[in-house]
Structures are given as C-alpha cells and as structure tokens.
Amino acid sequence: MGTLNLGLPSYIGRGILSGLTTNGVPADIYFAEGRSPPSRMRKLFPYEKEGRVHMDLNSETSLKEMIEKGGNPDLLLYDAMVCNDKGLIVVSNGFQTNCDPIWKGAGREEGNLKGVKENGGIYNKIIRYPYADGVEMALRSSLKDSGSEVDSLRTARIASARYVDKTPELANIGIVIRPRDHTGKGFLKDDVVRVDTDIPLKKGEFIVFGTYGVDNPPYYAALPPNLSTFEGYTRRVHLDSTKPEDLVEEVFEGLPKDILVGVSVAMRSRNQYCGFRFAKNNMKE
Numbered sequence: 001m002g003t004l005n006l007g008l009p010s011y012i013g014r015g016i017l018s019g020l021t022t023n024g025v026p027a028d029i030y031f032a033e034g035r036s037p038p039s040r041m042r043k044l045f046p047y048e049k050e051g052r053v054h055m056d057l058n059s060e061t062s063l064k065e066m067i068e069k070g071g072n073p074d075l076l077l078y079d080a081m082v083c084n085d086k087g088l089i090v091v092s093n094g095f096q097t098n099c100d101p102i103w104k105g106a107g108r109e110e111g112n113l114k115g116v117k118e119n120g121g122i123y124n125k126i127i128r129y130p131y132a133d134g135v136e137m138a139l140r141s142s143l144k145d146s147g148s149e150v151d152s153l154r155t156a157r158i159a160s161a162r163y164v165d166k167t168p169e170l171a172n173i174g175i176v177i178r179p180r181d182h183t184g185k186g187f188l189k190d191d192v193v194r195v196d197t198d199i200p201l202k203k204g205e206f207i208v209f210g211t212y213g214v215d216n217p218p219y220y221a222a223l224p225p226n227l228s229t230f231e232g233y234t235r236r237v238h239l240d241s242t243k244p245e246d247l248v249e250e251v252f253e254g255l256p257k258d259i260l261v262g263v264s265v266a267m268r269s270r271n272q273y274c275g276f277r278f279a280k281n282n283m284k285e
Contacts, residue, residue: 048272
C-alpha cells in the first residue's frame with residue numbers, strides 16, 4: 001500500500017479525490033478535517049441501500065452538545081456522497097450535494113439556513129437534466145446557489161460529479177469561494193464559482209482538491225484557495241490500493257490524526273444494489 005503525501009502537516013479542511021484505481025476502477029473519496037470541537041464531533045456513515053454517505057454525529061455527541069459548543073447542525077451535517085446504479089456519483093462538503101439552500105436575513109453574510117428546496121442540489125439536477133452538459137450545469141448552478149459558507153473565513157464549498165460508466169477516465173469538479181479584497185482582511189461582495197470538466201485521469205491517479213487548497217497551509221493559516229489556475233487549487237496524487245477498504249486506509253494514514261474526522265470511499269461495483277461499494281474510517285464512531 002502506498003502513502004498519500006500532501007506535505008503534512010497541513011490543513012486541507014474538507015477534501016475530495018476523484019479518480020481511477022491502478023486496475024482502472026472508478027472511485028471517489030471524501031475526507032473531513034476539523035479545527036473546532038463541533039467539527040470533530042462528527043463521523044461519516046454509509047447508507048448502502050440508499051446509496052449515500054451521511055456526515056453524522058459520532059456516538060459520543062448529542063445534537064444539543066454540538067449546538068452548545070457553537071456548531072450549526074444545518075451546516076455541519078449533510079450527505080457527503082450520493083450515487084446510483086446508473087453509475088452517477090456526486091460528492092460534496094455540504095447541502096449542495098442533493099438540496100439547495102433557502103436563506104433568510106438581510107444578506108447572505110447574516111443569513112441562516114432556513115430549509116431546503118425539494119429535489120434540489122447537484123444530484124437531483126443531474127437526474128432531471130441528463131443531457132451532455134447536465135453535469136456542468138448542475139455543479140455550476142448549485143454552487144452558485146449555495147455560495148461560500150457563512151463563517152469568518154468564507155469557507156469554500158466543493159463538489160465533484162460524474163457518470164463513471166460513460167466517461168470513467170474523466171473527472172468533473174467545482175468550487176465556490178468568496179475572494180478577499182486588496183487588504184487581505186475583508187472580502188469582495190460576490191462569490192466566484194469555478195467548474196472544470198472532462199479532466200483526464202490515468203490509472204492510479206486521483207485529482208484532489210479541498211476547501212482550503214492543497215498547497216499545504218498550516219493549521220492556523222488556512223484560507224480558501226486561489227482559483228486563478230487549475231493547478232492552483234488541485235493536485236494529482238497516485239494511490240496504489242484497488243479495494244475500497246484499502247483506499248480508505250491509504251488516505252486515512254496520510255492525514256493528520258489530531259484534526260481528522262473521517263474518510264469515506266465509494267468504488268464502482270455492479271454487484272451492489274446502489275452500484276457502488278462503500279468503505280469508511282472515522283476517528284470516533
């Protein structure tokens with residue numbers, strides 16, 4: 001088994017890897033790190049029959065405790081991975097996976113998550129519009145609708161989506177950030193969305209990107225990435241494993257344990273009801 005090298009110690013935040021195993025099987029990986037106590041009160045839990053992986057509370061934590069520690073369950077708990085037997089898989093770090101936000105308040109900076117639109121989000125938009133550019137449209141529109149997170153850093157929202165049977169050797173990814181102003185202390189008025197589609201992949205190769213970039217920022221200085229170039233917010237990494245359980249461990253062992261929440265993998269498998277095999281490893285169950 002190889003070792004994932006992301007230049008530790010670093011803080012990527014939430015990350016997605018989309019690629020192919022060394023024997024050519026499509027697989028997608030989601031991992032979550034957390035600096036705050038509420039962020040680390042979570043786990044990744046697969047619902048195999050439903051074809052989804054949910055970011056849930058770990059067994060040591062109650063919803064009341066998360067809220068008392070300053071956590072917002074509406075933002076911290078979500079479906080991180082959703083897939084189906086047609087080979088569609090969507091991965092993201094928030095409610096943009098399979099629902100759209102409805103905000104209230106004078107502005108998005110002051111907003112609170114009020115609810116969700118039925119049949120919204122990236123996954124449902126792709127299902128409703130399964131034409132050639134449906135994946136790009138779904139990524140772009142859902143990330144624009146959700147916007148960057150309403151925290152002090154304007155944390156980026158990230159997502160990937162692909163029909164692994166149609167184009168297994170291609171990845172599609174998206175990200176939305178709120179750029180900083182010229183002082184570096186404040187933010188510009190509007191979010192910026194970037195979507196890159198049809199990214200070529202080789203066997204054993206994964207595209208990795210995260211909410212705080214992949215340039216190995218230290219824990220205390222992590223900011224949303226610069227989106228000016230593709231290489232500026234993504235990296236290509238090689239993973240050796242060919243089984244979901246081994247892929248999980250390969251990524252898990254390459255991330256800092258003091259801030260790690262968990263890692264989940266979905267690998268294409270026609271023998272499974274949902275079309276994918278899941279595996280996960282959490283710091284706390």
